[in-house]
Amino acid sequence: MPALRWPRLPSLRLIQQASPWLLLFLALGAIRFSKGAFLNDLYALLSRPFWPGTAQEEWLRSAQQLDDQARLGQLEQDNKRLRGLLDLQRGAEQRITAPVISREAAGWWQQLLLGRGSLAGLHAGDAVLAPGGLIGRITQVTPTTASVTLLTDPHSHVGVWVGRTQRHGLLTGVGTSRPVLRFLEKDPQVRPGDVVVSSPASTLVPPNLTVGVIQSVDDKAVPAPEAVVQLSAPVDAVDWVQVVTRTP
Amino acid sequence: MARLHQQRWCVATALLVPWLSLASPSLVKVAGVSPSWAVLWLLPWALVDGPVSGALAGLGLALLLDGLHPGSLSQIPALVLLGWWWGRIGRRGRPIERSFNLGLLALLGSLALNGTLWLQLALLAWRGGRTSGLAGDSAPTQVAAGMEVGADLGVDPGLFATPGWHLSDLLAAGLHTLLAQTLITALLAPMLCSLLLLLWRQQSSTLRG
Numbered sequence: 001m002p003a004l005r006w007p008r009l010p011s012l013r014l015i016q017q018a019s020p021w022l023l024l025f026l027a028l029g030a031i032r033f034s035k036g037a038f039l040n041d042l043y044a045l046l047s048r049p050f051w052p053g054t055a056q057e058e059w060l061r062s063a064q065q066l067d068d069q070a071r072l073g074q075l076e077q078d079n080k081r082l083r084g085l086l087d088l089q090r091g092a093e094q095r096i097t098a099p100v101i102s103r104e105a106a107g108w109w110q111q112l113l114l115g116r117g118s119l120a121g122l123h124a125g126d127a128v129l130a131p132g133g134l135i136g137r138i139t140q141v142t143p144t145t146a147s148v149t150l151l152t153d154p155h156s157h158v159g160v161w162v163g164r165t166q167r168h169g170l171l172t173g174v175g176t177s178r179p180v181l182r183f184l185e186k187d188p189q190v191r192p193g194d195v196v197v198s199s200p201a202s203t204l205v206p207p208n209l210t211v212g213v214i215q216s217v218d219d220k221a222v223p224a225p226e227a228v229v230q231l232s233a234p235v236d237a238v239d240w241v242q243v244v245t246r247t248p
Numbered sequence: 249m250a251r252l253h254q255q256r257w258c259v260a261t262a263l264l265v266p267w268l269s270l271a272s273p274s275l276v277k278v279a280g281v282s283p284s285w286a287v288l289w290l291l292p293w294a295l296v297d298g299p300v301s302g303a304l305a306g307l308g309l310a311l312l313l314d315g316l317h318p319g320s321l322s323q324i325p326a327l328v329l330l331g332w333w334w335g336r337i338g339r340r341g342r343p344i345e346r347s348f349n350l351g352l353l354a355l356l357g358s359l360a361l362n363g364t365l366w367l368q369l370a371l372l373a374w375r376g377g378r379t380s381g382l383a384g385d386s387a388p389t390q391v392a393a394g395m396e397v398g399a400d401l402g403v404d405p406g407l408f409a410t411p412g413w414h415l416s417d418l419l420a421a422g423l424h425t426l427l428a429q430t431l432i433t434a435l436l437a438p439m440l441c442s443l444l445l446l447l448w449r450q451q452s453s454t455l456r457g
Contacts, residue, residue, distance in 0.1 A: 102270040106280030107425050108365050109317045113270065139318045147318060154369070154421075155319055175421025177280075236280070 079208075093206060095129075095242045096120055098146070105235050110153040110173065112136070114146040114241065122146045122243050125204065129242040132233030133210035134158075134198055138243065146243070150235060151179050151211070159199040160211055165189045168199055171211065171229065178215065181227040188225050192216055196229055206244050252297040252452050253305075262305065265289050266312045276436060281428035283436050286313060286323065287357045290331055291437065292444035295344060296452055299335030306331030320372070326364040330357045347438035350445070354437030355430055362426040369422065 015022075031038055098120070102113035116122060118141045126138045128148045136150040137158070149156050156173040160181065167190060169183045181196060194214045200207040212231040219225050252258050268285040276283060286309045294302025306327035314322050334353065337344065344350065 102272065104269075104272055104282070106277075107282065107429065108321060108362075108369075109319065111318065149318060175425070 110150040112148040117144045127205040127244045130233040130238040159202040278428045278432040283432040294334035295338035296448040302331030302335035326361040350441040351438045355434035358430040358433040366422045
């Protein structure tokens with residue numbers, strides 16, 4: 001029975017000769033255990049000159065925009081058709097462009113004077129849009145002028161809702177540049193940043209017009225929570241507005 | 249006795265007040281609030297032309313300005329009283345010439361004007377009624393629409409009956425308007441009112457002489 005022989009240790013010379021290979025396998029082991037970190041970095045470093053440039057990013061973005069616009073148009077058409085099926089809209093909408101000839105955006109009254117009136121087909125109660133969203137409603141018309149009560153005016157009450165949580169509220173101007181949104185429920189589940197649009201149930205303004213963004217929420221207000229809304233349309237800067245008239 | 253009101257073009261300058269209120273030049277605004285052009289015009293007029301003419305001018309101006317704004321707030325009481333008061337000041341004692349005095353009178357006038365407006369809003373809010381002609385037709389419709397929605401969602405319809413204005417709103421927005429308008433009116437008064445005062449004095453002395 002042959003004696004159990006201990007395996008011979010490799011000689012120092014052999015280890016010296018094989019050391020490059022040992023180092024290589026050590027490196028490969030490191031790569032394996034780090035899940036390829038070094039390899040990926042190396043690849044990134046080498047391929048950097050061939051990465052997609054800014055031009056390509058712009059193409060993609062414009063393509064995305066085109067896609068968004070097309071889908072928006074489609075959805076609007078679809079929405080109109082469905083609303084027609086539901087008999088929600090009682091008359092055809094028409095948009096009339098009017099210049100702003102006087103502006104009083106702060107003070108005891110907050111109103112605009114438009115340079116078009118009943119001769120152009122405007123009526124009291126029509127919603128007024130500016131670039132950015134709804135800004136107010138027409139209060140009175142003369143043959144060539146119309147005065148608009150802004151959403152920030154204390155006399156303005158418009159039914160709105162928060163699209164994300166689908167909660168209704170009454171948007172009331174308080175004389176400052178930011179109107180207050182008073183909710184109807186105890187727990188509206190809204191948070192700052194939510195977008196406020198005109199209520200789909202409103203009989204006064206067309207549905208789903210952008211109004212603004214919730215800036216802060218006061219949960220402890222009585223009788224129901226309140227939120228401060230920043231309007232999305234810059235009232236101080238509008239020169240031309242669009243009046244949405246309804247022909248019954 | 250001065251007879252400024254007999255000169256038609258002098259009376260016609262009052263039309264500058266609604267014109268400036270409508271144009272609301274952005275150069276002379278503080279925090280978006282225009283000065284009270286009515287106070288700036290009425291002060292020199294009442295000082296030169298006496299209490300009765302001042303009160304009547306105030307009434308006329310207030311009627312014009314109330315016509316420009318929707319709602320039931322009125323500037324009539326403040327402007328009539330200011331016209332009367334400034335007319336009496338102009339009649340009694342030495343004539344007011346120094347621009348500091350004009351600035352102080354305009355400051356007090358603007359404070360009184362804004363104070364009455366604030367008081368009216370506070371009364372309307374306290375009464376709990378909707379405060380405007382607009383609300384007259386829109387609020388009930390809105391409330392009715394809301395009630396339909398509210399009934400669907402199981403909301404207490406009584407929530408809709410709460411007034412638009414709360415006292416905290418009044419304090420925030422009203423104080424801001426009051427301070428800004430008083431400040432800019434009192435700053436402009438020494439410049440504009442002293443020029444107007446000179447003009448009216450010259451006119452009335454040529455009329456008298």
